[in-house]
Amino acid sequence: MKQRFQLSKIATALAVVGGVSFFGSSAMAATSTPLAGQNISNVATATYTDNTNTERVVTSNVVKTLVAQVGSFTLVQSNERQTAANSSVSFPHILTNTGNGTDSFTLNITNDAGTFDWASYNVYIDRNQDGIADDGAAALTSTTAIELAAGESIGLVVVAKTPLAATAGQNDSLILTATAKTTALYDAGKNTASNTDKATIITGAVIEIKKEASVSTIGANGYITYTLTFQNKGTAAATSDVIIYDVLPSNVTFDTSTVPDAKLVAYYNGSSTALNPGNADADGFYFKTRSDAKEAFTFNAGKLAAGSTGKLSFTVKVKNAAANGEKITNTAYADTDGFTPGTNTPLTPDNVPSVPPVTTDTTLVPSNPNNVTVVGTTAHSINDDASVSWTDNNVPAGSAAGIDDQVHAAAAQGQAIVFGNNATGGDVIYVHNSGTTADSYNLSVAAAAGSSLPAGSIIEILKADGKTPVTDNNTGPIEAGGSLKFVVRVTLPTSGTVVPGTKLIMTSASVSNGSNKDTISLVVDSFTKSAVDLVHNKGTAALPDYVGDGQNSSTGVPDTALVPGTSKPLDVTIKNTGGTPDNYNIAVEGVPTGWTAELFGKDASGNCTNTKVTNSGTIANGGTGSYCLVVTAPNGTPATNIPETITVKISSPSTGSNDSIGFKLTIAEQRAISFTPDRQGQLAPGGSIIYSHTLSNIGNVAEAAGGKTLNFALPTPAAGETVTVYVDADGDGVLDAEELVSTATGHSLNEILQNAKFDKNGLAGLQQGESVTVYVKVEAAATATAGQSYTSTVQIQPEAGAVLGSNSILSITDRTVINLGSVRLEKFQFAADCTAVPADADYTINLQNAKPGQCVFYKVTATNQGNAGATAVVINDAVPAYTTYKTGSIARDPVTQGTAPTEAGGNVNYNVGTLTPGASATLKFAVTVDKATTP
Template identity: 30%
Template sequence: MNKIRRISAVKVLLLVACLLPGLLVKAAPPAGTIIKNQASATYTDSNGIERVATSNVVETTIQQVAAMQLDRDQNKLAAAGQQVFLSHTVTNGGNGLDNFSVSVSNDSAGDDFDLIGLQIYNDANQDGRPDTYSPVNSSPALDSQMSWHFVIAGTIPASISEFQISRLTLTVNSQFNTGVVVTNTNSVSVADGAVVEVTKSLSNTSGTSPSDPVTVTLGYRNTGSGVATDVTLIDALPAGMLYIAGSARWNETGATVLSDSNPADPQGSVNTVRYCAYNASCIGLAEAESDADNDSSNQITAILSSVAPGEAGQITFQVQIGSGLNAGNLGNTAEFEYLSGPVLTNRYSSNSVTFQVLHSTAVVLNGSATVAVDNTAEPVIVSSSPQGTAISFVSYVWNTGNGTDTYDLVIDSASSTFPAGSLFRLLQSDGVTPLIDSSGNGLPDTGPLAAGTFCKVVVQIIPPSDAQGDNGGAGYSVTTTATSISDSSVSNSILDRLLSLTSASVDITNVANVNDIEATGAGSGPEAVAVSTFSVSPGSTLTLPLFINNTGATATSFDLAGSIFEDYSEVELPEGWQISFRKSGEEEELSNTGVILPGEFMQIDTLITVPANTAPGTTSLYFRAWSQATGALDIKHDAIEVASIEQLLLELNQAGQLDPGGSYVYDHLLTNTGNTVINSVTLSLSDSEEAQGWTSALFEDTDADGKLGPADLVITDLATIAIGEVRQLFLKVFAPAGAELQSTNTTELQVSWNSGSSLEMVSNVTTVTSSEINIVKEQAPDLGCNGTLNSPYSVSDFSIEPGNNCVSYRLTATNAGLVTVYNVEVTDATPAFTAYFGTAFCSIGSCTVTEPVAGGQGNINASLGSLEPGGSVILIFSVRVE
């Protein structure tokens, strides 16, 4: 492809779409940057279709933060009466435009004298001297990571004697946030005799990587009163700044080239210099302190035999900025020492100089995750893709420039040869989450991408579901372009190509696989008429064998489903029905066949469970096999015939006590548990001791209040009972006044229907006693299990949601007899699907309660010694519905 240089930035979930190890830019985002974040989720919907959902995009704006870096303290040697220059650099370490106030002051204590005439001047050319003698107290506006160079000037009073020291404090404040302050301390020592100062400068302080030669000048001057001997100048160049052999010159020898490799050979006449640079012969010379090693062969060393008072000169040499350097700053400081008389001075430093490596933009968009060369692994080719599925092309955006960059990505869908109606998407490296616009220009991008790193992006194309073939042998192609947002002339493109869209198909059959002559339902469905009709009884499960035949050319799996809708507009079954699928001969339920090879099949046992109250009739069911990977789909039409079942349930057998001449009421429930309405139901009673004067009567709960009252009517038959309907019946038994104590009567309640051929019966045994305990159980909802009832206690039913909701039960036991009863125990138990909650309450203080632990199950028992006639005891407890 034609490489047009440009910047790239692809973003991942947060601000950067390329979250690869080591690739994330660590500098703080610029102030005002909008961090965008979008989540994605994959799921399978009710149709068995795998879907991708993306969240809304949320944005966070980066605020400005102030920070700065101030170079190290300066230590200067000077003569009394001399003007001193101390060079400094401040760098904006914050993330936005800022100005920095500067001030300098003599320390009030801890030194010997003050410098006079303190001023601060610009030093834009970094030569350690003021550009002009116009004082400043603030930097120009600096972008993030930009530097400002300046010098402090001050004069030593002429009266100061040797060895005295002056200290001064430099203070720098951010003007954006005045609370951000840095300081350093400079010192000036006074010396008699020789005083040498060294300055360093560059012929050019900025350029590209690689660069043309840059001349370095090391200037020296003896401002003292004595001769300096063995003046040693040392310069250890930073990494990326390369010494040019044979480039050194000394002003006293003019154009004569200084030897790089013979430090024992003095050059010059009256004054001489011994010079050595980046050569093995330099070993043993004074070693630079700034490069943290003990090797003097990797530095420039110039040893001047003598420098007289007032004498000045310079050593020059050339360097080249190496190739492949990232944009940024190369800082450097020279060192020097000398003999003043017989005494070797301390090691001192020149001013610091900085070469700025300029940012160059370049980009390669290719198919390689290892090589950043254009046309590598291009075009990206996918040989085939099943019909109706998404095709993903993986590409890599390489930042081949030398600084962090961001790249917009654009798919040229207008020139694509993919089928009309195809959907084109740019995705992050996960192949799911959309690529986000981090720069705010409306185009998806890579996000900040460090030099030399790459960002993986995915071009996803979804052709129409009916598209197939190879486009007349030409295949399908589309071009994607990455463009630098900092320089729109820098871009690079890649071609993605698909050779063919292969068709896919599946067929569901009954009885046998599609290749067997016995198979039914072969061919594309759904059929207008059911292929097969199967009979099932209410409340039972039918096993229906289905054969899933992969009739396409691609190995794939198929999602299985059943619905009453032939077009699968909804995946829905009749109310209460259940369908599950199992591989034939296995017990594990499944919703997908697993991979079936082309031309192969899988037998699936389809278990259809019909509720007990299902009305008789025939229902059409449509079974679907669908491949998410290929889009292959078949629907087969079968019918389920539900038989008619007539069934009533009468409950329960009970026992009670009464006094001679008294009565007792039994509560019974009659439920239609079949799947059809039952008509002409006959109710009949019989008493075993009818001859001794026992009688009974049957009432229905006419007023639906859950207890026998004046409004409840006597019944002998029911005209009809609907499916699932429950009728509450009260059977009242009367004992004759002369009934003997401990005598019993059995009352049978018989329900008959279907012309008497179907019967249900319960028996109630009533005993004559002088004492009688009646017990009533009531319930009330406690939503939230907070101890507050949401309605009064009653015997009526109610509905409640499972989870953190409770049911409170109230049991009231009453002595309805004429004498005191003893050893009374009221017992209940936690129902199924509940857990014991809280602590039980008993209304009588002498009551002893035994109960399960909280969250457990079991019996609740209240015991008391005696209960007087007419007396009652109330037991209350709660359960949580799970």
């Protein structure tokens, strides 16, 4: 009677026992299909020159795309066996999930047409893939299913029994079909796969061979011991010598002729005496590396008696070039007549057919195929050598001058400190993957012991172009043997300074192996402070006589007697004694009630003008600016010899350099949180900007749950700006009112993270590995002046007494500079098939999902929101990890704006030129989500 049954769920515990193999435990290679749920983040930058002739850098919002799941699997292989009546026969198979996410599979066995009916048949788990049902394993039933993670494979074996009444020449077949349960993940017709197992009844000798490996996973240069078990299950001895042979896979070796290795030996039936691989002996074992470079051996097992069993074991070494995730697949054969098919030529290593042989020779019996998965090793370094990988301070002898595991930079106040933005070794930063598998690395920068940066400093890690920030401070995947260049930019707060010799430590840590870390030192060799001296010229423009030299000094400034109702001009001169051009806001304080004291400009002859001044404008280093302080005491002011002191104060909005001078006047927190990155941007007076940040739980416990709280210490505006903070609980990229952080009930960070909008999976709080986007909105005062800056710091605070891990990043700092030519950069995306032609309305800032092989279309728009022109505008972007640039997709709008954008080596560049107030320019390009080629 023909029978049919289905298998269902196999316990997920299979994932942790031997025989369940994976493509690899570390990051998949850059050209592989990324795993479902992989985050593809991207951010653009733009540089431009504002109306004060200062170069500015602005970053866009981050857009995120999640890799969607696609289904793919294999079931191998079909089998043909010879067997006797009333005998069991085994058919091995391997089921592998080659998709990019977890799926479950059902199995179905159909008894196909034949000349006898099977007495019974069942399917079993074969964890070590030796073609034998595992000891004590129960037959899979119709209530079980097989769940496999991406890249996971499991061995199966169909064990069938022939009926007693079967006669020689009869045959029957079984069809094993695997069906994926999540049909929507597969192309039409691709959610099933079948193998056919056929057995033919013979009399006399029936030879069966099985192959077992000592391990299921192995690293490069590791050793695998294979055991071949062969048996005569028939009723009579073999009439000819049975030849066992194997052609080894190309990623292992048994050859010791070049490099001796005592471990590469073979033994028979448990003997402690190794077999001789040469042909001139009587042990029957003959190994040879053939002229086609393939390694093969034969073993003469003799005329096996009925019921007899033999075991041949041999050890091979995995070659150094074996890559992570690579499969070592091998099948051995028993030839029952000892000749090549259709001839009388004895089998030797030189003439055994390649695996698998293409033949209908019924005397040839294959073993089960055996898979061992190569697991890569992790090793890397970060150093200042563009070509050679070496770790902390182990500088190779003979290295070029300047290569010392330190990157040096000179700094000046008011300018960013940039490390590694050089073309050659010595002062470059490279991360090298010296392991055997693709890996990615988390990067961090912190002050070394004994060094510090001023509060509010912004540290940015940039890609090789020195402009585009990395996302989530991660390198993205680097293939084995590869390297990537990075640049570090440190922006100090307005008044910030550092001492020469200040050292920062940049650390790279393997994502696959957190203990694999390396560091490089970033050293500030020199620092030129900004300096200014506010003085009074008591002489003339032609013959100046300056007094009041020194910080906040009024020494030598004479008292001045005012005539009530009569204005008195007093000279005020600003000397820029620093090393860089600067500008200064000017304020007058201490003016008595009813008096007036105003500052005016001077003409070329030194005469006071009618132009009021509140900012000096740019003064070159070493240069001066001269102004008139016009003071008037009202009519009726009583005469007094007790002076009133009016103070003029100046302060640079760019560097914080300041000075003052007085005029005396008489009358006749393993919890770990990552909150990144710091941002900076520009605004016109009265404008607004939104900065996006990512708050991630990088520890191993849930935050904002189970008594663990996270809340914000919000910034206190200090210069008339308005700062608001939102937590994007629903992930839609929209600043909703209920997501505003405030003191109102339900609006603290902790409460928002426990809100049902964020709690999508029934797990309150910020779970391990979970992230949420935090938006900081900065609105400038309408009275803000060019060069003024706002520093907005948002800090994470856990509950009282709690300590978060040392790897936590608990605050972000956003620096906003006011200028009249202010460029805003916005980034949008659209995920679709690569044949799509997106309309402008299709683009969004919201999260997208894309399948491997689909495209993500990007649109980056730069808009001048100020009231002065922005020149030398350049938009920079980069192709994100796990994607490839779509050739020919780059475009600009308007097509006449600037020069045509280009893509080279993953860097996208658009030289926009000048943007007038209110004008915009748009860069468009597309990337393809990586998809591995199906063999």
